Amino acid sequence: MENLIALLIAAPLLGAAVLLCGGRRLDAVGHWIGTVLAAVSFVFGAILFVDLLGKDAEHRTLTQHLFSWIPVEGFQADVAFRLDQLSMTFVLLITGVGSLIHLYSVGYMEHDERRRRFFGYLNLFLAAMLLLVLADNYLLLYVGWEGVGLASYLLIGFWQHKPSAATAAKKAFLVNRVGDMGLSIAIMIMFTTFGTFAFGPLLGTHEEPGLVGETSEGTLTAIGLMLLLAACGKSAQVPLQSWLGDAMEGPTPVSALIHAATMVTAGVYLIVRSGAIFNAAPDAQLLVTIVGAVTLLFGAIVGCAKDDIKKALAGSTMSQIGYMVLAAGLGPIGYVFAIMHLVTHGFFKAGLFLGAGSVMHGMNDEVDMRKYGGLRKYMPVTFITFGLGYLAIIGFPGLSGFFSKDKIIEAAFAKGGTEGWILGGCALLGAAITAYYMTRVMVLTFFGEKRWQPDEHGHEPHPHESPSSMTIPMILLAFGSVFAGGLFSVGDRFLHWLEPITGHDHGDAPISAATVTASTVAVMVIGVTAAYLQYGRRPVPVVAPRGSLLTRAARRDLLQDDFNHVVLVRGGEHLTRSLVYIDHTLVDGVVNGTAASVGGLSGRLRKLQNGFARSYAVSMFGGAALLVAATLLMRAV
Amino acid sequence: MSAQLAAYSTSTGEAFQFWVLGTVAVIGALGTVFMKKAVHSALCLAGTMIVLAVFYLANGAYFLGVVQIVVYTGAIMMLFLFVVMLVGVTAADSLKETIKGQRWLALLCGLGFGILLFAGIGNASLTEFNGLAQANANGNVEGLAALLFTKYVFAFEITGALLITAAVGAMVLTHRERTERARTQRELAEQRVREGKNVPPLPAPGVYARHNAVDIAGLLPDGTPSELTVSKTLRERGQIRDVSTEALNDLKALEQRAEERLERTAVEPANLKRAEEASK
Amino acid sequence: MSFPLLTATAVLPAIGAVATAAVPAARRTAAKWLALLFSLATLAFAVAILVRFDPDGDRYQLTESHSWIKEFGVRYDLGVDGIAVALIALTAVLIPFIILAGWHDADPLETGSKRWRPTQGFFALILAVEAMVILSFEATDVFLFYIFFEAMLIPMYFLIGGFGDRAHEHGEEVASTQRSYAAVKFLLYNLVGGLIMLAAVIGLYVVAGSFSLPEIAEARANGSLDMVTSTERWLFLGFFFAFAVKAPLWPLHTWLPNAMGEATAPVAVLITAVVDKVGTFAMLRFCLGLFPEASKWATPAVLVLALISIIYGALLAVGQRDIKRLVAYASISHFGFIIMGIFAMTSQGQSGATLYMVNHGISTAALMLVAGFLISRRGSRLIADYGGVQKVAPVLAGTFLIGGLATLSLPGLAPFVSEFLVLVGTYASYPVVGIIATFGIVLAALYTLVLYQRTMTGPVKPEVSAMPDLRVRELAVVAPLVVLLIFLGVYPKPVTDIVNPAVEQTMSDVQKKDPQPEVEAAK
């Protein structure tokens, strides 16, 4: 049964290889190969899942050791996989949502002549993401970690002829690299401290603890901070969040799969997986929660201001992941709920993105929400699925988002002390804003009168429902976003499923769960009504009004990019230019200077050879005199 | 002075002679170096050499003394004078230094070298000296001959070979092989016509001349001297005596005397003009 | 007396060089095939060495020893350890690709230029370089090594100065003057290094009374030969200087960008992927082997220089406008990593460094050769002259991207393994250095992706619109390299198995132990 794990990864990897090396002759069937292999991987995942369910809770960890990867003395890195409840959850999410989005892309990318390559990249991403969650040691995880980075680079920049896309791709990779730096430093510290970086011996299980316990808290804090840095990079948390917005340059399925459902949540996976380390390093944990809280507000605010539907959703993604990170930072109180929200979010956010994609598909790639309006009667399926996703994300009671988010807010309060109150407050505020901007999106897109007009080529967009290959995945995801939450939390199924890995404790909630739930619903209602009053009652200007200072700042991602541009980009340019100059003049100049001086000296010496016999004679005579002097001295001595 | 005397002692007489003639020798040497004209240098050198010859005699080297006078002062210095005559006085004679710093370096080296030599001789212990008494017992020349034809015979032969080689070498160097036929009068004339300069033969020296020395340029009808009339060598040496002015004065004087004798009035300007035209 | 495999491996390309040069000018193509044939035969011999070499055997294997100059005890001693074997294999693998890639580089210029381009000479010189490089990897006699270390410069000088890209943009004269400048600069730098080393070599003989590396090292180990500290340090500096010039270490690096910029892409690969490796290899074998104490004494300074090289090289790469110069500065940065790994004095660091030499050779070859194909199509080295190539020549762009990703050491490709080993090894003994060096990987991503973005993506420039994709010959060059990159990235064990024992030997030479993990130390 263990051997299936490798096949899990092998299937999409094979797909990627075949599609990328296959050449044009595969253009006709390429997309189906990709989709089928993704589905196969999902089937394997399902089989393994059933198998795990068969075992009792304590023995649900499968490991597979393939071969020794980098053996150098003490440094032993193996290619080994570890499948436990945590990675199982991810496997199902990745392969499931992944397959659906493959299916969706078949329709969405129909008119792109490079569709084969697109599916190749998607498969590559699946393989890398699976490797990330299945790796049995941090170094192998790092491989997957950068692998998904590469895939996202390729997919964001898929339409490379657009300079904006190419730039966005580069930006995403670079910002991620900064995070990766953190991860690799963390691995170095682990190796020098513990002599290993494999999960098993390092983290241990909750009955017999790993090596982690045997070192100072300072070291662990250092490791924790480095891991947090990595998580920030990958999960677009402040201060490394700037790439996510631009990443929307990629095709919509990519945004749905990578930048909403799976890859961006890898950071959360990393933190939860390294729980043992964070539990022992409270300072690092605190910082995690702070980052989470800041990001969830940051993203929400940005989401309110964007008129580009995908950018708005991107902001919301950022903020939702903020919730997860916040939860993960709470330690055993929050781990489970972080993952739970991650899964439900995977469903409804993917659904929302696919809906957005379907809308753009019908509006010949118009992304400005102010040019939509009243689309509900033109594309009903999209409207319904999108709507369900919307209700899920704002936490409408009974839908999946409600359960997961509510639990997180509870956990935040349960952290206890002032921190608890602050974090909880932030989470609540975030919930309100979420409701506000999602309602805004919903209203602008599907309600009100139609606001679209002919584009520069003069042909009027005539919205239409997307083909079934696109609608089916949307419908399935809608189901997920409706029922997943209930399925998980009724009887705490999900809790019991994950507990053996993450551990759980209830913390000490200062206020009862019921109060939290009530307040959550209350703020949700407030947010919705506010948005409705602002956008539903009054006609919406096609051109965005100048807006308040905050709005303008939020449109520019709260000036984060400007900061980067001024400080990093400009500064970097000047630095490199001056260095190039220095290298040419100073370093090289010294050498050339020496050469020149030698030449000059010899030229001057050359003058002594004036060719006059008499001056030669003088030197001879002088030499004779010196000889005499020498002999005399000899005799004198 | 006699052989015995020279043999083992230095009489006050010799001392006196040394100081006097030594001074002469040094002066001669300095003259050789600092005289402007090569001829004078040669004469100074000759003087020095004679003094040296005397010193040889005083040191009991009678044969060398004689040879010094005969060969050096006689033959070699004559050779020098011949060459000086051939080459003549050149611009090289001027004592003005052309190479920068050469003179000062030279004097510095010379001074240093001299001082060093003197120092060397100073600490050399040259006090004891045994005269040439028994060496010259049966005649200085015999003594030399004995050595020369026994001990140094080989060197002697070699020297002979050297002399012959030198003689041959001198001939080879000075004898110039004519590579092309000498040009005939006709060819020279034709070339002059072709080049169009000096088409008539060069003017002879002494036109309107009062002197017949070769170093005086002949005068043209207008009384200016013509360089062409003087030999090339003199021209290169810049040894031309210009007498044009005095010649003109003589001419005036002549005319005046003629007037007085013939009681004529002054010549009309017209004639003068014509005369000038004719002279042009 | 068994078959002298090492000599044969080195002599074969030498013979090839002579034979190729002897081919009459009219039979140009024949000469090319001959050269390729010989390089492949050499590869076969190198494989034989790999097979015959026993990683767990004695330190130097397949040894050959003949007396040469009795008066000075100079001997013709050959022998290989794991490190040498790996590098010989690298050389033998790369040369055929270099020859194949430079197939048309030395053809006579059709565009009216009168400059004579001896095609045979080009390939003959390449083979000559191969012979000398292999010998310098094999020599265990310091003097013998020195000879080939220096002689290498002569053919390299002609390769750099004699053959350049077809200069369409700026006139042929300009190009050739820049070229000769680069060649002379290369020669001067390395000669100066070599001369200083020669002094050190002689000094070593005076001190140790022998040129034989194993003897001296052995004598050092058992204390029968102890040098005065100052003497040892001076000698070390003499050797190290030469190697630092060869494997350009800041601030002795400035010859590399000129040389790589002006030479044709294959020659540039020859320089950075093959010849420069002799420098780093020699640091590992001679500096550490002969002067362990001095090496330890110099470690902090060397590490600082290496660190500067890493960051500085990367930053300058970002600032370049010329594709080849960019790659050159990237190489400088990578050599910084190699040297850092060597002097980290941990087995991870040194194994990583050795592995890095191999991987960097392959990755740079991949990137640079593809860049060369690109340049040969457009006739310009300026990044600004390209754009949107990806659309017209996707395969070219793809291979270029893979080469670039290898350069930024993406996990899954070979360079990642070595780079991470170097970093870990360095961190284990010098944490601060390790952490600062980690910034290098961000900068690497920056210059690689900027290069890719400016040349390959964006709207298609009219000049490149007609650009053909990779031809079969070019694909035959790139594809195997890419396969190697991926294979060694996923399964580097074969190489590490060969390298590790040798590294252990070196570690024992310098009497260093890997730092124990804190936890174990605590127990």
Next chain:
Amino acid sequence: MNPVNYIYLAALLFTIGATGVLIRRNAIVVFMCVELMLNACNLSLVAFSRMHGNLDGQIIAFFTMVVAAAEVVVGLAIIVSLFRSRHSASVDDASLMKL
């Protein structure tokens, strides 16, 4: 008087001659100065032979004269031919050793 004075005199003459060689440009004069130096040497030789009481010194002096004669012959010949070719007897004009 101590005959060592002869040696001093010889040294003095030699030095003067040498200096002359260096500062004169006329080849002939230069030659004369060379002769002067040779003569100085001869003087010292003669004086030495007197001191040591044997004739070898004089023999050497004799040889010196012969050699000097030969040298003068050849040297003057050279000067003459030089003057023929370039109409100057200045040693500075023969400065083709310049690079």
